[in-house]
Amino acid sequence: MRVLFCLLLFTGPIAAQDVFDIEITAACMEEANSYEERQYCVGASTRRCSEHLEDPIMAVMCAKSETIWWEAQIATLVQTISRSAETNEAQAKALARMQADWLRYRDNSCAFEQAFGAGQAAPEVDCLLWMTGDQAVYLFEYAPGY
């Protein structure tokens, strides 16, 4: 019984990893030509997971993985905008302040959704994905060459 349980634990994450493909979201962003199209890219890789995985808990792992990818996009976008020749010191500082306050707002907003969700993991995970992706798409507007 214990062996079977361990086997299930082992096969679960592998199944999610097999289905999760961040290239779906990345390709969507590459091809998108407008703000609205880029917004639709948020959650693209996770949507594919949900379609192929019977267990919704597995989709949570996909959402977490995609959130990490969007966080990396934000880090790169902030660096790109800050280091742009067109950005002065005051603008770079304003960007840093906005990002710091956005992060606090995101975390508190998702904690609020978690409180609504009666302790389930998914509401917070879903919220983190959408908010992180949306902020990346927002910043993308200020880094057209990115």
Add this chain to the structure above:
Amino acid sequence: MMRFARVLAIALLAAAPVAAQEGITYSDAASQACSEEAISDSERADCIGASARQCVEDSPVGNRRLMGALCLINETEYWQRRLDDTRFELVRSFEATDNGLGTDGQTAFPMGEALGLMMQTWERYRDQTCQFEMVLSGAMPGDTLIDVNCNLRLTGEQALYLEAQSGGF
């Protein structure tokens, strides 16, 4: 929860009448009717700015930038009222739940506290975002059009977000 951070088309100012006259003609009706008829989050988000656009069309004012700013400020106040009303309703409904925390054997994070923290950090996020947009646009001191446009967009989005959350409570 899908969030919309779209930029309102300030090109609406180009459609403003040129006749010089004091004051603006503003009503909440366009945004209100739009959000009552909307059947999706996306459609409701598109209602943000509807009353300001109508205001610009209806107001015979000479200074188009000033008039645009006044229309945007008026609509921001409308969404702020909706936001405050929803927050008030939520706080009231949370009081009973939060007061009962722990009495039924279940523990949870107090929702009233979670809501308060979110709103507190949202206000700072809104202010810093609008400051960022102002600074990045290279707007001259005293030119508040970018700031008021940003305030309207974010206040409207937050009002719709909280209303959607309260619907699920």
